[in-house]
Amino acid sequence: MRESSAIGEGEPQWSQVHGGRQRLAMRSLRCQVCGGQLDREKPLPWVFSVSELSALREAEARELPAVTATPPCCVPCSRVAARLCPHLVRDGSVLCLVASTEPWGALGDLYALDKKVRGRVLMQFGDPRIGLLLGKQALVAVAGIDELSPSSSEPRQIR
Ligand SMILES: [Zn+2]
Known part of the structure; x- marks a missing residue:
């Protein structure tokens, strides 16, 4: 899906992911906050909400692909995201290292032949x-997720 871009203008719309920026972060393995290039030769820093990490762990346990639309995030930006992102503040966040990623698919709206539109x-x-499919976000399968900060059932923030 095409979207306009106005970097540095306006206020962050935390729940509105910019598709082009998200795809670039996923494809090039860049930090979703600052856009900095991450080292592909090392495990990648990644911040997941507590509920998303739980869903990824459940997929791993069932030997299904652990698929996410959340791009990686460098360690300094993970602290900013944990403090400012309303979803992470509400749900809690866990800083992880991800050993490997593989492009998996896309998240979007399906315009089916029965003329019904199915979102997300x-x-x-x-x-x-x-x-x-009107693709809105790139999906990757992540493998080898190690938690850098301990998770708990209680929502928490990274300090
Ligand atoms: Zn960053």
Whole structure:
């Protein structure tokens, strides 16, 4: 999906992910906050909400791909995100290291042949319906998730 870009203007819209910026961060493995290039030769720093990390762990336990639309985040920016992102403040966040990533698919709206639109569909590359998807965010499968800060069932913030 195409979106306009006005870097440095206006106020952050935390729940509105900019598709182009998100795709660039996923494809190039850049920090989602500052855009800095991360070292591909090392495990990547990544901040997950407590609930997303739980869902990723559940997928791993069931031997399913652990798929996320959340791009990586450098360690200094993880502290900023944990403090300012309303979702992370509400749900709690965990700073992790991710050993490997693989492009998996896209999240978007599916315009099906029955003329119904289904929002927030996760679709894997190779799915024959992918031409009917208005892609909004790139999805990657992550593997080898190690928590740098301990998780708990209570929402928490990274200090
Ligand atoms: Zn950063």
